[in-house]
Amino acid sequence: NAGVTQTPKFQVLKTGQSMTLQCAQDMNHNSMYWYRQDPGMGLRLIYYSASEGTTDKGEVPNGYNVSRLNKREFSLRLESAAPSQTSVYFCASRISAGLYEQYFGPGTRLTVT
Amino acid sequence: GENVGLHLPTLSVQEGDNSIINCAYSNSASDYFIWYKQESGKGPQFIIDIRSNMDKRQGQRVTVLLNKTVKHLSLQIAATQPGDSAVYFCAENAGGTSYGKLTFGQGTILTVHP
Numbered sequence: 001n002a003g004v005t006q007t008p009k010f011q012v013l014k015t016g017q018s019m020t021l022q023c024a025q026d027m028n029h030n031s032m033y034w035y036r037q038d039p040g041m042g043l044r045l046i047y048y049s050a051s052e053g054t055t056d057k058g059e060v061p062n063g064y065n066v067s068r069l070n071k072r073e074f075s076l077r078l079e080s081a082a083p084s085q086t087s088v089y090f091c092a093s094r095i096s097a098g099l100y101e102q103y104f105g106p107g108t109r110l111t112v113t
Numbered sequence: 114g115e116n117v118g119l120h121l122p123t124l125s126v127q128e129g130d131n132s133i134i135n136c137a138y139s140n141s142a143s144d145y146f147i148w149y150k151q152e153s154g155k156g157p158q159f160i161i162d163i164r165s166n167m168d169k170r171q172g173q174r175v176t177v178l179l180n181k182t183v184k185h186l187s188l189q190i191a192a193t194q195p196g197d198s199a200v201y202f203c204a205e206n207a208g209g210t211s212y213g214k215l216t217f218g219q220g221t222i223l224t225v226h227p
Contacts, residue, residue, distance in 0.1 A: 004156075031213050040121055042202055042217035043157070050213070058214070090156050094213045100145045100206045102215060104156030 002026055004105035006091050012111045013081040021076040021108050023091030031094040032074035033058075033102060034066060036087040043090060049074055081112045121200065123222045132190040134221045136203035141184065143205035147215065148177060148188045151200045160188070160201075190223075198225045 007022045025032065030051045035043040035058075045058030049068040063085060065077045074093075078085060088109050092102040126132050138146070144165040149157035163170045163177045163186075170177050176189040186203050200222050204215040 033214075035217075040219070042204075042219045044217075045214060048214060092156075100213050100215065101147060101159050101162060102213070104149075104158070106156050107154075 004091055004093055004103055006089075006105040006108050008108060009106070010109050012113065013078075014113055015082060017081050018077065018079050019081065019110075020078075021089055021091075021110075022073070023075065023105060024073045025091075025093040025103070026072065027093060027095070027103065028071070029093035029095045029103070030071070031096070032068065033092040033094070034064075034074070034076045035090045035092065036060065036085075037090060037107075038087050046076065046089075078110075081110075083112045086110060086112045121220050121222050123224065125224045125226065126193050128193065128195060128225055128227050130193050132188075132193045132197070132223060132225075134188045134190075134201050134223065136186040136188075136218050136221075138184050138186060138203065138205045138218070140205060140207050140216070141181075143207050143216075145206040146177070146179060146186050147204045147206075148175075148186075149202045149204065149217075150197075151202065151220070153199075157202060193223075193225050195225045195227055198223055 004025045033048040034046040037043050044060050047066040049055045052071045067075045088107045090107045091105045094102045147162040148160040151157045161172045174191045178187045200220045202220045203218045
């Protein structure tokens with residue numbers, strides 16, 4: 001049982017390049033989330049998926065898109081990377097309504113030059 | 114407590130001391146609160162949670178206190194150990210149809226000296 005896994009662990013992009021961050025969970029959780037964490041700040045929600053087949057914007061969605069590929073996988077795409085998107089990205093999952101604890105992956109450290 | 118700008122609050126303690134980390138939350142409708150620990154280079158890890166119908170909850174070496182009157186949350190760590198050194202975040206859930214979304218505080222850096 002690996003929990004929440006994320007790939008890649010590190011990535012460097014040039015401004016304007018695109019990439020997809022992958023996230024998978026093996027806990028049969030219904031809800032999945034993408035956060036970004038900037039230095040000296042807490043986590044801010046980018047997008048979330050309450051259940052398979054649904055996605056919604058969080059606090060900071062601009063410049064990102066997501067896909068809930070199936071119950072296990074939730075990907076985050078940067079279509080045209082900008083230096084302001086340099087951050088550490090965390091994926092999380094949660095089992096169901098009534099239980100709010102989220103389980104986090106190890107993160108992807110992204111640098112946009 | 115948290116709600117500080119880019120400079121995280123810090124707490125330095127000696128091994129064996131008790132630590133208290135504070136958090137002010139903003140949404141009076143929040144019905145669930147959670148503390149996470151984040152070690153350097155890792156994702157946040159669950160420590161303890163509490164619902165708004167409680168004012169205290171205890172775990173192993175940790176206690177969370179909730180004061181809804183002043184919208185304040187605290188995490189107490191007993192007999193702090195060097196392995197407790199990390200950034201600690203509080204998070205709140207706004208309840209209703211928020212789909213389990215958590216709003217995180219900015220974090221407090223705890224350093225435990227041997």
